Amino acid sequence: MRVMGIDPGLTRCGIGVVEGRPGAPGTMVAVTVVRTDPEAPLAERLLALDDGLRALLELHQPEAVAVERVFSQHNVSSVIGTAQASGIALLAAARRGLPTATYTPSEVKNAVCGNGTADKRQITSMVTRILRLKEAPKPADAADALAIAVCHLWRGGVKARIESARIESAHRAASQSAAAAAAARGRR
Structure with missing residues (x-):
């Protein structure tokens, strides 16, 4: 499986592709950072980030995209920029129909480290x-992006299999319930 990990940021957005x-x-396929000019208007920065991510998605053809979830910080403006970059990353992947x-x-x-506070x-x-x-x-953004890709590679596949098994089990239970109901109607 090929996974693109994204460490979202408005000034520096880390991208790591792992297979x-x-x-x-796993094997590193690519690692880079998409940069935007902090002096440019916000709309231009978001567009530049979207253009960069779309080009990298086209180039590397990942099967899944993993993005670091925005977390609360004391610096609200930093959180907002990170959230905007995260939204652009998720949108770029959704446009391609990627999970x-x-x-x-x-x-x-x-x-990656076995320690949630590493x-x-x-x-x-x-x-x-x-x-x-x-x-x-x-830089660290690139290493973080690779870590996110590795995390998904190791955990995402397991999560997807568990979810698939849960859905299959629910379908099987519904089919059995429908069959039992039909059989009960036939005995009347």
Whole structure:
């Protein structure tokens, strides 16, 4: 499975593409950062981010997109920009009909480091090891994006299988219930 991980940001949006399967280390396909000019009008920045994400989705053809979920910070303007970038990322994936998932920072840290409170240095170190990279990805936004992709690769596939099994079980139960009701009507 090929997953594009996105660490949303309005000035720097980290993008990491990983290929692999649950339980395996995975391979880095690409890592980059889409940048926008902080001095540009907001609408232009959002458009530039959308253009960059759409181009990368076309280039790398992921099967799923995972985005870090926006979390509350003390700096409200930073949260708003991150939320706007997250919305653009989810919209770009939806336009292509790709399944999307969001993960909290602690979910990503726990999946990659085994510790939901790991710091940026630990995340970068673990991503470098997990993907068997010769050097650490830079900047931190890029390493975070790869961590998000790895998180989805390892956890998203399992979540999707559990959800699929739940839906299949519900359909089976509904079919059995309908068959039992039809049989009961036939005995009358």
